[in-house]
Amino acid sequence: DTAVSQTPKYLVTQMGNDKSIKCEQNLGHDTMYWYKQDSKKFLKIMFSYNNKELIINETVPNRFSPKSPDKAHLNLHINSLELGDSAVYFCASSLNWAGVETQYFGPGTRLLVL
Amino acid sequence: GEDVEQSLFLSVREGDSSVINCTYTDSSSTYLYWYKQEPGAGLQLLTYIFSNMDMKQDQRLTVLLNKKDKHLSLRIADTQTGDSAIYFCAEGTQTGANNLFFGTGTRLTVIP
Numbered sequence: 001d002t003a004v005s006q007t008p009k010y011l012v013t014q015m016g017n018d019k020s021i022k023c024e025q026n027l028g029h030d031t032m033y034w035y036k037q038d039s040k041k042f043l044k045i046m047f048s049y050n051n052k053e054l055i056i057n058e059t060v061p062n063r064f065s066p067k068s069p070d071k072a073h074l075n076l077h078i079n080s081l082e083l084g085d086s087a088v089y090f091c092a093s094s095l096n097w098a099g100v101e102t103q104y105f106g107p108g109t110r111l112l113v114l
Numbered sequence: 115g116e117d118v119e120q121s122l123f124l125s126v127r128e129g130d131s132s133v134i135n136c137t138y139t140d141s142s143s144t145y146l147y148w149y150k151q152e153p154g155a156g157l158q159l160l161t162y163i164f165s166n167m168d169m170k171q172d173q174r175l176t177v178l179l180n181k182k183d184k185h186l187s188l189r190i191a192d193t194q195t196g197d198s199a200i201y202f203c204a205e206g207t208q209t210g211a212n213n214l215f216f217g218t219g220t221r222l223t224v225i226p
Binding site: 035043044045092103105 | 147149151157158159204216
């Protein structure tokens with residue numbers, strides 16, 4: 001009965017590789033997010049999608065490309081991985097985009113680039 | 115997981131000070147954060163405090179930490195209508211990358 005799930009939980013890869021992180025929510029929410037958590041635990045929003053449409057696209061290298069095949073899924077693809085991409089990536093969802101809705105977070109994906 | 119608790123609602127008049135409170139249980143917390151969520155936006159980091167500090171001031175924001183009581187507060191001076199949002203307290207430790215625990219959020223409503 002997991003609400004927001006992410007796979008994989010851990011990802012170790014070499015510099016230059018391309019990798020994807022998947023996120024799924026079974027809450028029936030319309031809005032999904034990707035956050036990056038840096039070494040000081042600061043959460044920074046990267047992208048937000050509402051009903052499969054991109055809403056927020058913060059200053060993120062274009063090596064990062066989100067894809068939302070349907071409103072229950074928001075995947076994050078990263079090309080040409082760099083050392084600085086090592087972080088924990090959190091997916092989240094909220095009921096909708098209008099108004100202020102509580103966000104529910106996934107468990108995070110720890111990415112280590114060697 | 116750890117417990118991070120906040121009251122759900124707070125209403126203040128424009129120009130007054132707002133105080134949002136948070137209690138947490140993990141005594142090994144290293145960082146404590148305040149995030150703001152505005153309508154239609156993601157979580158934005160407002161400010162943070164290291165656990166070895168007891169106060170931090172940043173313009174209209176004052177963070178107070180009582181480590182003994184595990185109590186964190188955020189004071190917003192001269193609250194404006196644009197401050198209306200949900201405010202999340204979060205605690206983090208260095209003992210694992212995923213150890214970031216959020217409170218339920220406090221919905222602040224500023225009355226003109």
